[in-house]
Amino acid sequence: MNTTINEALELVGALVEGLDGSEVAQxxxxxxxxxxxxxxAALGNTSIxxxxxxxxxxxxxxxxxxxxxxxxxxxxxxAVIVGHSERRSLYxxxxxxxxxxxxxxxDSGLTVIFCIGETLEERQSGRLETIxxxxxxxxxxxxxxxxxxxxxxxxxxxxxxxxxxTATPEQAQEVHKFIRNKVESISSADVANAVxxxxxxxxxATNATSIFSQPDIDGGLIGGASLKAADFLTIARSF
Ligand code: PGA
Numbered sequence: 001m002n003t004t005i006n007e008a009l010e011l012v013g014a015l016v017e018g019l020d021g022s023e024v025a026q027x028x029x030x031x032x033x034x035x036x037x038x039x040x041a042a043l044g045n046t047s048i049x050x051x052x053x054x055x056x057x058x059x060x061x062x063x064x065x066x067x068x069x070x071x072x073x074x075x076x077x078x079a080v081i082v083g084h085s086e087r088r089s090l091y092x093x094x095x096x097x098x099x100x101x102x103x104x105x106x107d108s109g110l111t112v113i114f115c116i117g118e119t120l121e122e123r124q125s126g127r128l129e130t131i132x133x134x135x136x137x138x139x140x141x142x143x144x145x146x147x148x149x150x151x152x153x154x155x156x157x158x159x160x161x162x163x164x165x166t167a168t169p170e171q172a173q174e175v176h177k178f179i180r181n182k183v184e185s186i187s188s189a190d191v192a193n194a195v196x197x198x199x200x201x202x203x204x205a206t207n208a209t210s211i212f213s214q215p216d217i218d219g220g221l222i223g224g225a226s227l228k229a230a231d232f233l234t235i236a237r238s239f
Contacts, residue, residue, distance in 0.1 A: 001032065002227055008035040012042045014229035019046060023236035024219055028079050028113070029226070033067055040076035051079030051113065054087060057100045059108075069101075069108035079111040081221075083139065085158045095138035102139050106150045113152045113221065114139060115200070116179075120159035129178060136182050145191050148183075152196045154221040155179060160201025162223060169210045169217075172199045176216035205231040208238035 003011065008031050015029070030051040031039045040050045052075075056066035072080055082105060083098040093101075098114075105112045116135040118128045136153075143151065155175055157167050167175075176197050184192035199211050200221030211217055219239065225231045 003032065003035065005035055005038065008032075008039055009042055011227065011229055012039050012048075015048065015232065016043065016046050018229055018233045019048075023233065024239045026219075027236055028111075030079070030081055030113075036072070036075045036077060049078045050076060051081065051111070052077050053081050053084065055080045055082065055101055055105055055110075057097060057104060059104060069105040069110055072110060073108050077110060079113060079152075080105050081113045081115060081154075083115045083135070085115060085117055085156060085161055089158070095135055098135075099139040099142075102151075103142075106143075106147055109150075111150050111152060113154050113198070115154045115156050115221070117156040117158050117161075117201070123157070123159070128175070132175065132178060133182055136179065137186060140183070141186055143187070145187050148187060148191045148195050152198060153179060153183070154198040154200050156200035156221060158201075162202070164202050166202040166204075166207055166211070167199070169214050172211060173214035173216055176214065180216050203235065205234040205238075208235040212239045 028049040028051045030053050033052060036052060043050060052072045055069040055072055056063060059068050059070055069080060082101045087093045102112050102114055116132055118131045122128060122131045159165060160167050179197055180192050183195055196218040197216060198219045198221045199217050203211055203220045203222055204225040208220060220235060222232060222235055225235060
């Protein structure tokens with residue numbers, strides 16, 4: 001819930017202006033719902049894609065205040081974030097709800113940026129792997145190998161989001177490896193090797209290079225640092 005319309009357009013304008021072709025292969029910006037259409041227009045024919053931060057469980061109908069995956073497609077989105085930790089903790093979205101959203105988004109033709117991650121308490125009590133496995137299997141357990149072409153996984157330790165605390169590259173790598181192995185066990189080695197696993201949680205222009213240098217870290221989901229075009233572009237060039 002950041003940016004006014006003017007701030008969003010200024011930000012995206014600076015991004016477009018700053019692009020020099022040396023950025024990561026795929027760049028997606030995810031502004032708030034009301035700015036999707038104007039930001040999409042501002043992106044024009046650039047390679048930057050646009051996604052939303054959430055979508056509804058249902059496809060259409062009397063669900064006041066909700067925005068469906070189908071509506072996002074019609075607003076020009078190619079992607080949507082599903083299962084962000086703030087949706088889980090502040091809005092009570094459980095694994096079952098997130099699985100439904102993921103299915104709805106894939107069936108609507110969107111790429112899903114599917115977020116998972118443990119709280120500090122879960123990590124400290126030794127439940128990290130159980131939590132991550134539950135989050136993964138509940139949403140991806142019924143996905144076909146084809147579905148993975150529309151899935152990007154984002155590992156975001158809850159204790160690192162917006163806190164300035166970053167997982168060390170080694171801590172992140174360990175969990176990314178675990179995630180890739182888990183994906184292999186519920187799909188195939190080819191799918192597991194091909195799926196992108198992003199790191200998110202206080203990733204910034206200074207620490208991005210060391211985080212992205214890990215073998216199982218394929219990119220980043222950037223929150224606070226994405227609100228400054230120069231920082232976001234530096235991160236996009238850090239891979
Ligand atoms: P942060 O946010 O980069 O500010 O920690 C990440 C996120 O909200 O997903």
